[in-house]
Amino acid sequence: MADPSKLYRFLLKLYPARFREEYEKPLEIQFRDDYREAPGKGRFWLRTLYDFARTAPVEIARELMHDLRYSVRTYARRPMITALAITALALAIGGTTGVFSVMNAVLLRSLPFREPERIVQLRGFPIGSQGGPTVFHAWLRQSAFLENASLYMASEMNLTAAEHSRIMVAETSANFFSMLGSEPSFGRAFTEDEEVPGKDGIAIISHALWQQAFGGDPHALGSTIRLNGIPLVIVGVARPGFDYPARTSLWTPTVFDSAKIPKTGMRSWVRLGRLKPGLSVAQAAPMYQAEIRHEAEIRNLDPGQWLNRPEATRPRLIPLREQLAGPVIKASLVLMGAVGFVLLIACANVANLLLTRVAERRKELVVRAALGASRARLVQQLMTESVFLTSVAAAAGIMVARWAATLASSVEPSTLTAQQYTVLDGRVLGFAVGIAVLTGIAFGVIPAWLIGRFQPSQDLIRSHQPGTHGPGAGHFRRALIGLQVALTLVLLAGSFTMGGSFLRLLGTDLGFRTKQVITLTVSLAGTRYVTDRQMASYNSQALDRLRAVPGVQSAAATGFLPLEPSAYMDGKFTLDSGASVRGAAMLPVTPDYFRTMGTEIESGREFTATDTHDSEPVAIVNDAFVRAASEGAPLLGRKVTSNWSAKPLTIVGISRTVRYGGPSDNGAPQIYLRYEQSGNSMDFVGRSMTFVARVNGRPENYLAICRDAIQSVDKDVPVFGAKTLDQRLTDNLARPRFYTTAVLFFGGFALLLAVIGIYGVASYSITQRRHEIGVRIAVGASPASVRKLLARQGLMPVLAGVAVGATAAIALGRVIEHFMETAKTANPWAFGSAALLLALIALTAIWIATRSVTRVDPVRILRAE
Amino acid sequence: MSRRTQPLPQDLLPLKPAVFHMLLALGEGERHGYALKREIAKRTNGKLNLGQGQLYGSINKMLDLALIEESDERPDPHLDDERRRYYRITGFGRLVVQAEAARMRALVKIADREFGLPARA
Numbered sequence: 001m002a003d004p005s006k007l008y009r010f011l012l013k014l015y016p017a018r019f020r021e022e023y024e025k026p027l028e029i030q031f032r033d034d035y036r037e038a039p040g041k042g043r044f045w046l047r048t049l050y051d052f053a054r055t056a057p058v059e060i061a062r063e064l065m066h067d068l069r070y071s072v073r074t075y076a077r078r079p080m081i082t083a084l085a086i087t088a089l090a091l092a093i094g095g096t097t098g099v100f101s102v103m104n105a106v107l108l109r110s111l112p113f114r115e116p117e118r119i120v121q122l123r124g125f126p127i128g129s130q131g132g133p134t135v136f137h138a139w140l141r142q143s144a145f146l147e148n149a150s151l152y153m154a155s156e157m158n159l160t161a162a163e164h165s166r167i168m169v170a171e172t173s174a175n176f177f178s179m180l181g182s183e184p185s186f187g188r189a190f191t192e193d194e195e196v197p198g199k200d201g202i203a204i205i206s207h208a209l210w211q212q213a214f215g216g217d218p219h220a221l222g223s224t225i226r227l228n229g230i231p232l233v234i235v236g237v238a239r240p241g242f243d244y245p246a247r248t249s250l251w252t253p254t255v256f257d258s259a260k261i262p263k264t265g266m267r268s269w270v271r272l273g274r275l276k277p278g279l280s281v282a283q284a285a286p287m288y289q290a291e292i293r294h295e296a297e298i299r300n301l302d303p304g305q306w307l308n309r310p311e312a313t314r315p316r317l318i319p320l321r322e323q324l325a326g327p328v329i330k331a332s333l334v335l336m337g338a339v340g341f342v343l344l345i346a347c348a349n350v351a352n353l354l355l356t357r358v359a360e361r362r363k364e365l366v367v368r369a370a371l372g373a374s375r376a377r378l379v380q381q382l383m384t385e386s387v388f389l390t391s392v393a394a395a396a397g398i399m400v401a402r403w404a405a406t407l408a409s410s411v412e413p414s415t416l417t418a419q420q421y422t423v424l425d426g427r428v429l430g431f432a433v434g435i436a437v438l439t440g441i442a443f444g445v446i447p448a449w450l451i452g453r454f455q456p457s458q459d460l461i462r463s464h465q466p467g468t469h470g471p472g473a474g475h476f477r478r479a480l481i482g483l484q485v486a487l488t489l490v491l492l493a494g495s496f497t498m499g500g501s502f503l504r505l506l507g508t509d510l511g512f513r514t515k516q517v518i519t520l521t522v523s524l525a526g527t528r529y530v531t532d533r534q535m536a537s538y539n540s541q542a543l544d545r546l547r548a549v550p551g552v553q554s555a556a557a558t559g560f561l562p563l564e565p566s567a568y569m570d571g572k573f574t575l576d577s578g579a580s581v582r583g584a585a586m587l588p589v590t591p592d593y594f595r596t597m598g599t600e601i602e603s604g605r606e607f608t609a610t611d612t613h614d615s616e617p618v619a620i621v622n623d624a625f626v627r628a629a630s631e632g633a634p635l636l637g638r639k640v641t642s643n644w645s646a647k648p649l650t651i652v653g654i655s656r657t658v659r660y661g662g663p664s665d666n667g668a669p670q671i672y673l674r675y676e677q678s679g680n681s682m683d684f685v686g687r688s689m690t691f692v693a694r695v696n697g698r699p700e701n702y703l704a705i706c707r708d709a710i711q712s713v714d715k716d717v718p719v720f721g722a723k724t725l726d727q728r729l730t731d732n733l734a735r736p737r738f739y740t741t742a743v744l745f746f747g748g749f750a751l752l753l754a755v756i757g758i759y760g761v762a763s764y765s766i767t768q769r770r771h772e773i774g775v776r777i778a779v780g781a782s783p784a785s786v787r788k789l790l791a792r793q794g795l796m797p798v799l800a801g802v803a804v805g806a807t808a809a810i811a812l813g814r815v816i817e818h819f820m821e822t823a824k825t826a827n828p829w830a831f832g833s834a835a836l837l838l839a840l841i842a843l844t845a846i847w848i849a850t851r852s853v854t855r856v857d858p859v860r861i862l863r864a865e
Numbered sequence: 866m867s868r869r870t871q872p873l874p875q876d877l878l879p880l881k882p883a884v885f886h887m888l889l890a891l892g893e894g895e896r897h898g899y900a901l902k903r904e905i906a907k908r909t910n911g912k913l914n915l916g917q918g919q920l921y922g923s924i925n926k927m928l929d930l931a932l933i934e935e936s937d938e939r940p941d942p943h944l945d946d947e948r949r950r951y952y953r954i955t956g957f958g959r960l961v962v963q964a965e966a967a968r969m970r971a972l973v974k975i976a977d978r979e980f981g982l983p984a985r986a
Contacts, residue, residue, distance in 0.1 A: 015918075023921040026950050030899050030917045051916025059922055 004035055008048070014056045016063040017377040067384035074385065081353050082389070088346040088753055089393030089439060094400020095339035095746070097432040101405045102412075103332050104427050105419045106325040112242050112418045113320070114181020115274075120281060121323045122149070122271040124315030125292065133195050133256050136173070143291065145284040149273040150179040151255045154246050158523055160226035161213040164718050167249040169227060171261070174253045177204070179274055180244065187221045187236030190253040197257045203227070204236040209249040227252065229526025230261045241418050245270070262525040272320075281317050288317050324419065328412050331739055338746045341491045343439065348484040349753045351443035352760065354386065355477050386444025387437060394436035401432065411738040474768075477761050478797040484757050485801025486808060488750040489831075489838055493809040495740075495747030496830035502740040505733065511622075511658035511667065512562060513598030514725040518699045519561055520707055521690045521721035527714070536613065536676050538713060539689055543590065545709040546693055551702065555693040556593035557675065560585070562660045563728040564690070573625075573671060576639040576648075581628045584621075584669040585660065593672070594620075594655060596694045604636045604653030613676040617645060620653035625669035640671075649673070662732035690721065699724040751841065758842045762794040762849035773853060774861030783854045790853065794846040795839075802835050809834075871957070874964040877930065883915060883923050888932060888962045891954040895936045898924060898950065924952065932958035 008031045012024055031048070038044035075082040113119060140149045152172040159167045170176075174195035183189055184204055194200055203225065205213075214220035224231050232252055243249070254260045255269060275284050292315050296302065322329075365378060405421040414420050422428070522542070529535045539557055546555040574580040591607045594600075602623065611618050619640060626635055639648040649671075657667040675689075691710060695702045703722045710719050766773070769790075776786050809831050880888075883905070890896060890904040902915050915923075927933045936951040954962075976982065 019921075019925060022925065026898050027917050027921055029949060030902070030920065033899055034917065047916060051918040055916070055918030055922040059918075059925070062926070 005032060011048075011052055014052060016060050017380045018063050018066075019059045021377055063380075064384065067381050068388055070381065071385040071388045075389070084756065085350045085353055085389060086393045086396065088349055088749075089390055089436075090396035090400055091749060092339060092343035092346040093390070093394050093397030093432060093435050093439065095404060096336065096343055096435055097397060097401035097428060098404025098408065099332055099336045099339055100431050101401060101425065101428045102328060102408050102421050103336070104425060104431075105414055105421045106328050106332075107321065108427060109419060109425075111320065111324075112182055112239065112416075113244075116320050118147075118275045118277075118279075119180065119320040120273050120275060120284070121318040121320065122273050122288065122315075123318055125271050125295075133173070136256070139295070143273075145276055145279055145287040145291075146273040147276045148175065148179045149271060150176045151269050151271055152176060152245060153255055153258065153269040154248060157228045157250075157261070158526060158718050159213075159250065160229075165213075166718065166720055167209065168247055169250045169252065169261075170245060170248040171254045171258065172251050173255050176251060176253070177238075179272065182239055182242050182244075184236035185239045186218070187234070189236060195253045195256050197260065200252065200254045200257050200260065201230075201232050202235045203232040203250050203252045204238055205234055205251075206238050206243050206249045207240040208243070210237045226526070228261050228523075241416075243416055243418075247416065273317075281319055285317055288315065324416060328414070331412065331735075334739065335742060338491060338494065338743050341487050342746045342750055343435070345484050345487045345491075345750045345753050347439050347443045348480045348487070349757050350386075350389070350439075352477055352480045352484075352757050354382075354443060355480075383441070383444050387440035390436040390440035394432050397436070398429070398432055401428070407738070411734055474765070477764075481754075481757055481761055482797040482801040482804065484754050485798050485838060485842070486805035488747075488754040489802055489805030489834055490809045490812055491743075491750045492747045492834035492838065493805075493831045494812065495743040496834050498740045498743050500830060502736055505663040505736060508659065508663035510562070510663065510729075511599055511656045512725075514729045516696070516699050517596065517598075517692055517694050517725035518702050518706055519690055519692050519721060519723055519725055519728065520703075520710055520719055521561075521688065522710065522717050522719050523688045524717060525688070527717050529717075532613075532676075538717070539590070539675070541713045542691060542710045545712060546691055546706055549693075549702065549705055549709050551696045552706070553694045553696060554592045554596045555691060556596045557590045557689045557691045558593055559588040559675065559689060560660070561690040561692070561728075562597075562658055563662050563725070563732045571642050573640050573642045575629055575631065575635070576641075577631060577633075579629050579631055581625055581669050581671075584625055584628070584671045586671055586673060588673045588675040590675045593692070596692050597658075598694070599658055600656045602654045602656060603634075604651070606653060607672075607674050611674045611677065615677075617647050617649045617677045618652045618674055619649040620655050620672040621651055622655045622657045622667075622670040622672075624657045624667050625671060626654060628669045645673075662729070664736075692725070699726070751838065754838070755841055755845050758794070758798060759845040759849050761797075762790070762846040763852070765794070766790065766850060766852055770856065770861060773856050774858040777856060778858035778862060783856065787847075787850045787853045790850045791843065791846050794849070795843060798839060798842040802839060806831055806835055871931065874957070874961045877932075877961055878965055878968055880961070880965045881923070882913060883919065884927060884932075885962070885965055886913060887923060887927070888954060888958055891933060891952060891958070892962070895951045895953040897952070901952070927958075928952075931955055932961055 005028060009024075009028065012020060012027060015023075035041075035044060110116075136149075136151065140146060143149070150173040152170045154168060154170045156166050157169045159165050159169075172190075174190040174192050177183060177189040185207065187204070189204070190202065194202060205220070205225075210216060210220055213225075214223075220234055220237070222233065222235075224233050226232070227250065238251070252261070275281070369375070369378065409421050524535055524538060529538045543555055543557060546552060571584060571586055572580055572582050573584050589607065591609055591611070594606045601620070604620070607618065607620065621635060621640075629635060635651050636654060638651050640651060641648045655670075655672065658670065659665040659667050660670075691706075693702070693706060703724070707719050707722045711717075773786055773790075777783060886905045886908065887901055890901050890908070896904065898920055902920050906914050924933070928935070932955060933952045934955050936953045973982075
């Protein structure tokens, strides 16, 4: 049998350091005595183990409390340093946790579907709903990799239930719910034969809509609602939290019968598939390619037309999670990178602060060591101190994270309710705790390691001598400063690049003026205005009422409003010379549109009231159109034809290019059509119009009055989207603004931490070297020259950090470029200015820190020796 | 390291049986840990047999509370393992034992009044 004492000594390690140090020997002796006298050895061991289980936790808790009390007292003596350390860590831990809560929601949290990893979006598949259900199901049956597939088309529509509202509607194939594996919570799903005309007048509503419009009344089943004027019978209520796709409130099996419900805007369908069991996305991808080729062949089409598209639209199987996560992921990764840097910097900074403390407390620690405190006990004390600090910071960090998650939901709302960002989630809280403990250990370990190197006997003597450094602490602190400077530089360079890009966005000429313009949208889909003439009459009445509002300078209407995320149509236009322009956006507008929007007509004229439905068709093109046509001769007065227009159009004006999509839009060729003349061929816009009005004074004051004015034409036509154009621009820039602000904030914060660190090291080294400085001045050096020497020495780690940081920043710049749309080019100016700024600020901090040198009195210092 | 402000004897009541017995045993003089354990086992007819951890855990706590202190005096070194530690009761320890005994006496009185006491336990 093994030596029982040995085994017991091993068990003794369960006790905390102080207790072990005090009682290890007596415990061992007593154990030997007890063991010798114990009659049954097995029973004795059981009793001993029980004794351990009972007493070890008590002793650990006691010692922890003791160490904590001691920590609080030590920290309370240095409130400024402590507050700074906690703030730095709280922001860093909170930031990382906040970003993680977003990543957790979109990447890790389970989705409300059966086996969601098998569901893919089939992007770029050449056929959709055109062939009807028969073709669709025939295709599905022969598919080599799909078990099931369904189609949907999502758009906003007018709902008339108890009252009018705009809701998101998905027109789907009948198998939508069964394919996703989410049966309605009550009522029923669509049956297979319900996706054909005559049988598809039914709907499933979301749980939220059921609560909101029917107060959760079970009698909602069987009742009739109107969607864009078309009656539908409710047959089911979806599960709570199910709102796929895009926060949909209502599903109807009309995807193959898309004429049933009149709609505005563009239609584009999405094809979803469920992979056969055991098939991965990677395995299915080549099968998908083969299927596209096959589909193209049976239609005598060139498969390359699809397969060689630009990457953004090339056919691909997109896993459901990726479809839902979309842009959030890239942005989250960039932010995670930024806050990760801040966390590292904060760790370096706090480690530095603690090292100062260790150096200051060296005498105390050396005395304690000399009095018999073991290394383990001192290390335990220091680790408790640092983990305690991070725990407090983590608690504050959770608050920061909650705030960050709220902010993120307002800037980049999750696609589904089930993916809402929250900090109150086991995984997120676990992450925060993990980060806190890891950081605590990360910056606590260096001071603790230095403690391990103390030699009580020698250090006790040395610590009483003036002008001595802590063992190795100086090197460490300089290395930490270098590291911190390098990290800060990378972050600063990144934030400068992003900030610069954002400023460029802000300064971009949009081609229209957003000040003092209000916007309101109406949708005539499903109303009593059906023919072109009826719709035109509604619009002109609405414009008359709008113009009659006191303070309205001018008013107009357009089918597509700039800064509005909806897609617009583009087409091919051929000039009378035979030259053609592809991909020109077709924009139907009314007279006064350019005046109201503040878009300059560079030559020619704007549309007028004399351009009517019956007069010669006219068009206005923008300068990008002119450039794309690359005609030598001027375009004014020329004819242009397209299959969208029955008659050739005469170009009567050239306008400035409008960046429709906002500042980041490059400004594609645009062709403006007179609204009344485009009605017949462009029914896809005819039913939705946005009214714009330029007003005197504060535009916000006009929103309600103008909405009422338009509503007064017909109370059954919903008026929505009442916003100022300025507000729309702000919304358009919300995302880049948020990311830029966040990264700039982190960069600035990192800079602040670096400055504090540099200042701290410089001023500390002066207190340490008072003696040497005194001697230098006594033998004739001027205080100014000593100051220069100290500044030079203080600047060394900073410069080393700048060199390392610049190299890393250039390498990382490429990564950032890859992730951020707004940071197109890795900007050498950003690196240069960040490096210069950092060096200058560091020099200033060091110079200020060394001012005490001028007050050094050599006589007093030398006498003190 | 500074000690917390000294509590009043009443603040520590009721004492855990092990602590009370250890203080009682130390009333007769200084003892080391093992002797304490044996003395307590003898007084309680083996009912209170302290494990090593429990014994030194209690000692640790009593030292913290200043109920006992370590004694520097040793019996004849030939008779003893010098690594053993000896403890003695402090003045404060005595006050706490008295307070605990008084508390028990009050309880005994109440029990006597309400139920009467048997002649022998």
